[in-house]
Amino acid sequence: MTFQQLLTDTALAFVMLGVAFWPLEWAFSARVGQRILRPAWGVDFAFFLGQYFVWAPLSVLAIMVARPLLQPEALAGLRAAVALQPTWLQVVEATVLCDLCVYGWHRLCHEVDWLWRFHAVHHSVEHLDWMAAHREHPLDGLTTQFVCNLPAFVLGIPLGPLTMVAAFRGMWAIFIHSNVRLPLGPLGFLFGAPELHHWHHARVEQTRHNFANLAPYMDWLFGTYHRPTGEERWALGLAEPFPRGYLAQLFLPLRDLVFPGRKAQERTQPS
Template sequence: MIELFLATVASAAVLAAIYGPLERMFPARPEQAVLRRELAIDATFFLGQYLVFSAVAVTVLTWMDYALAGLWPMSLRTWSMGLPLWAQIVLALVLGDLLTYWFHRACHSWGPLWRFHAVHHSSEELDWLAAHREHPVDGALTQLCVNLPGIALGLPFAALGGLAMFRGLWAILIHANVQLPLGPLGLVLGAPELHHWHHARVDRTRHNFANLAPYLDLLFGTYHRPRGPETYPLGLTEPWPRRYLAQLVRPFRRG
């Protein structure tokens, strides 16, 4: 347990060293303080995610790899495993992105899923640490969508882990308090300002559901690129508890 805690602290230090300078050099909201009002609760979500829920997620995904091996047609795995590794990775990325996009849209349109996803949208200030504010149920279902194609295609576990790390680092970046000029690359990898707008304080935002590839939003008519400085408020229009445990319990309560 001590080793896991130290690894979590080390992870926080590395992430702060990566994203902290970016937030200072390219701030989307220059007026936002580093020691912001919601820092403590997001730090608690970070600890909960890395100390508890990530270990559970790895266990579940490992079990899924064995369980799904007998459910998927062997011809599918045989075909995909005959491809070069890079092609398997691209295919897993594209299919995982597509599945996650539609799950994300469902989270905003179907009440039972929204109750869990609303925890993530309760952040009123975004930075790299706020990316970790996520209910474990919402996080588990998202990871299922992200990883299911790779598991079904028989992607090596090391490649699955590498993809998960890449997606995780990008997910942190799009929540960070940064505004980066990505140029044409922005059509392949979503710029942070696209996801910031997704967190705007409107009734269950209807735009920018793709976390990685904005071409899906362009394809399905949900793309919106905000212009000018970020001055719009973030968070929920509905009342929401501010404490960690209360946020974990809130989705299970009616009303």
């Protein structure tokens, strides 16, 4: 892909997402009065550009390189059996296993210190909207995508049938960060609603709820489900000091790994 094509695709993605989400955020605001150009919008825009220009293409490349390594000969019989299943069943299996893996990984990112250092970048956002969804450390994003695709790779499920599911999951991940209060009724048990994930971003000492961003039934199964009521007035972000610049947020977790004596063990892990 040429730089010009990458630039065109990034600009098109920005316009399409803005057209899709800005009207929703205006009509169904979770936090009425929040401006489009709210504080730190520029930082999240830098994360948006970084993802589309650099990190997402590199993540796709890394995942495709790793795919053959995750198909051991010992599981060839299992993959052959899965290949005989109808496509719809393969997609359902891959989706449910993906939801389970992502739930477990996300929960670990909150409970294991060296994983939290990277995931904390995402939780440093203090104003949620569709742009805030892109604030994510590239290593956090890469490992999450790797975990999400792991079941399909191991089972040998072709990526083609999963393309639409992946696109839907990507859009839904942006939706649950948007400044929207739009309860989904019974569908909220299968598809995460924004208020669930907004609560997950609450500035508390340690979150215990809503780790399954896109599959609330996983939280229900493991006892971590909570649906907040009333207006969204809780503070968002981290309970600890955190750098605000794009590059500083990228390098802080790496610095903590290189200089473990500086890691903030005294930090309490916020949501």
